[in-house]
Amino acid sequence: MTRASIAPITIGGVTINAGETKRIELPMPLLYTNTQMSIPVHVQRGKRPGPTLFVSAAIHGDELNGIEIVSRLLKSKSIKTLRGTLIVVPMVNVYGVLNQSRYLPDRRDLNRSFPGSRKGSLAGRIAHLFLNEIVTHCDYGIDLHTGAIHRSNLPQIRANLDDPETLAAAKAFGMPVLLNAEERDNSLRQAASERGVKVILYEAGEALRYDEFSIRAGVKGIINVMREIGMLNKRKGSGKQVRLFIARQSGWVRASESGFVNHVAQLGDHVGKGDVLATISDPFGTLLDTIVSYNEGVVIGKQNIPLTQEGEAMYHIAYFSKPNFVAEHVELLQDKLDLEENPNPITD
Secondary structure: OOOOOOOOEEEOOEEEOOOOEEEEEEEEOOOOOOOOEEEEEEEEEOOEEEEEEEEEOOOOOOOOHHHHHHHHHHHOHHHOOOEEEEEEEOOOOHHHHHHOOOOOOOOOOHHHOOOOOOOOOHHHHHHHHHHHHOHHHOOEEEEEEOOOOOEEEEEEEEEOOOOHHHHHHHHHHOOOEEEEOOOOOOOHHHHHHHOOOEEEEEEEEEOOOOOHHHHHHHHHHHHHHHHHOOOOOOOOOOOOOOOOEEEOEEEEEEOOOOEEEEEOOOOOOEEOOOOEEEEEEOOOOOEEEEEEOOOOEEEEEEEOOOEEOOOOEEEEEEEOOOHHHHHHHHHHHHHHHHHHHOOOOOOO
16 A cells, blocks of 8 residues: 655655655754764655655665665666655765764664654664654665675565565565565664555675675666556566575574685575585684585675684575575576676677
8 A cells, every 4th residue: 555645745844746856955963073964865756646665775884885776776767757756865874974884973773773762862863863754754665785894795685575565576676585584673674664664675795895786786676666666667578587586594604713714605606505615724724614504505695804703604595495596596687787788798
């Protein structure tokens, strides 16, 4: 059920009518230096009624891929004519972006601070602001994330796949890997869900890095969702389609020793039970242990830095009934995006 209306909406005291596009600055608490801070918001409204979708990036300030995805989305010709309303927030945690940090200046995780409070902590105030000024206007949301620092995530969608509307949006995004993920306490997804807003989370790439494959897949995925929920006209598919695989279980393989890592498995690899993922050696090159997969699955997240401490998470593996097919369709997605970027490749 969507809020398919052309009535005016007001964000940060600014009213946006049907057919209008406006840039808004949502005021946040000042810096120590008395410098004014604000969350930038882009609102684009169609002349015809339709759903309202928010796209948010950098709720963790060091997750930069989403900022570039938003930038390219707003330049896309595909969204020039739309039904309903698109609300885009390229940086939610502006403080974190300035400091190249996942966290807010008070060291809190914004994505564990919802629904927040107008008179609470810094994190609580920003969460309250974002939830009430942005999320409550919407029917759907797409929250853009990356792996943590020194960790990469295979492009994937995480969502409550037991909800039919959320599942339809997740499938439409077009990633081979869908992870049925519970809503974490005090997260944006949980707070939005309690208000009837269907949110999917796109995870791809590494903190403080741009990843071209992840960025292009993200832009295409958002447009796919907009077509699915009726904001844009649907297009007939062409060529071989990427199959979707839902994982209801995943797990981390952790380091058994502290030392220097030689990674064997890479993102998207299909690994079997007992397959070697990495080796750990001491500074003299003496092998300390071999890290193996506990079960058959696909690598959807991995540590990048060749150093590890005992107990540290090294590989995130999703478990599917046919993981070898998942790996094939990750490669197919890469090929499709490459072909769209270079439709007339030069060959020898």
